[in-house]
Amino acid sequence: MSGQPIFILSEGSRRTRGSDAQNNNIMAAKAVAEAVRTTLGPKGMDKMLVDSMGDVIITNDGAAILREMDIEHPAAKMIVEISKTQDAEVGDGTTTAAVLAGELLASAEDLLEDGIHPTLISAGYRLAADKAQEIVSSIAIDASVDDVETLKKIAATAITGKGAEAHKDKLSELTVEAVRSITKTDAHGKVVADTDKIKVEKRAGGSIDDSVLIDGVIIDKERVHPNMPTSIKDAKILLLGAPIEYKKTETKSEIKITSPDQMLSFIEQEEAMLKEMINKVLASGANVIFCQKGIDDLAQYYLAKAGILAARRIKQSDMTRLSEATNAKILTSIDEITANDLGEAKLVEEKETTGSKMIYVTGCPGTKTVSLFLRGGTEHVVDALDRAIEDAIRVVGVAIEDQKVVVGGGSPEIEISLRLQEYAATLSGREQLAVAKFAESLEIIPQTLAENAGLDPINMLAEMKAQHEKGNKNAGLNVYEGKVEDMYENSVLEPLRIKTQAINAATESTIMILRIDDVIASAKAMPMPQGGGMGGMGGMPPGMM
Structure with missing residues (x-):
């Protein structure tokens, strides 16, 4: 057994260990952060994204860009997750979070090269993130x-x-x-x-x-029949999750008709069923119907004749909104309609806008x-x-x-960076280096704002630091004037949660990526050989299996 190799992983699996694994992950995450970096700030550039169907999106919203990018690398996907979380939690600051994570990883790479263990870097980053939360909360303004x-x-x-x-x-x-x-x-x-x-x-x-x-609620639909009224005051609204159509049998069935009389009675029976449905609706007192399913042509005629405004194929989200706004219950059976299930609105009106019609419920x-x-x-x-x-x-x-806001223009990042540098000096041990690097990484935000506005980032950063050291905590970068000014006076304000969430998410993801020292990737399915080998499947393109 001495010279025989032992295979633990299946054939074709790849394994990357140690510093190679860390460097690969950091490089992939940095590449994603770099992709959105040019979109940061009011002077950021736009990206044009073309999907596989040829649809075009032009945006500089970090979350939209990362969501549409087809990213394969697992570590790079973590940066996308930061952006998604930021978007879900706050709605803005997605690019800030991604760029900050990329810079924290770049700083960690320098520390790794200096021989500092990833665990110590992680501990230092956690200390810095906690202190950063304290600092940013202390400079927040009440609103x-x-x-x-x-x-x-x-x-x-x-x-x-x-x-x-x-x-x-x-x-x-x-x-x-x-x-x-x-x-x-x-x-x-x-x-x-x-x-x-x-x-x-x-x-x-x-x-x-x-x-x-x-x-009120706008529904992007129009009334189903041209003879229906376009406007109804003091509307009694029925929300229906069931179709106003002939009932179909549950099991597969077949009807044999041998004479014209039978055919006529069959048609009359269908009409009678529809009439019965419409009568139940009329008995409830409803004069507006929003139906989630279909409405039969004959039913449309009866409803129009009764002076009822009806719309069909309403989205579930719109039905829920209508239910909350009008106090109507969403019914799944026509047999159960009562006057108590109906909702109310002062006006339901169909209006035309640029060639298409919409229904307004106000x-x-x-x-x-x-x-x-x-x-x-x-x-x-x-x-x-x-x-x-x-x-x-x-x-x-x-x-x-x-009820807390901070000023923008890179001002909080500079303030946190300067105070963290002071905090780092009070620490002993190697965590001190990690905290100092964290402080340095925060400067990427004002630096990127300056670069995207075509300004000199070194001069701008130096001036901002000088202003903050003098006690002007609101000094930030006015990208339009190319000057360092009081951002509160310039009306540039953001919610405090944008900063706290971005720092938290970026730190957590950076630590997670740093702690990975072994990447084991299982073998992908082999592509089918071109030209056959499995009967009629020979024409399948590579990679389809």
């Missing part, structure tokens, strides 16, 4: 739900650099109005802004200035629900506008809930 001007500044900061910048005043006003209208205080006295209660509907055509906020008594109707010149413009507004809605909601 309340009634401080409309501050909330508008937060929304405008999120919209800046997203393609809709020229109209940020109008859009930030709509955003703040929308979020404040759905904000409520829960049983524990905590302010809650459930931004899912805001529906964003978009339509190409018109200008961005035509965007409006509607107090004056709802239930849970406050609002709809933002966005307009723009082209499809790509409204898509970019949609992404910008979604980010703005989320950050305003977060700011209202936390």
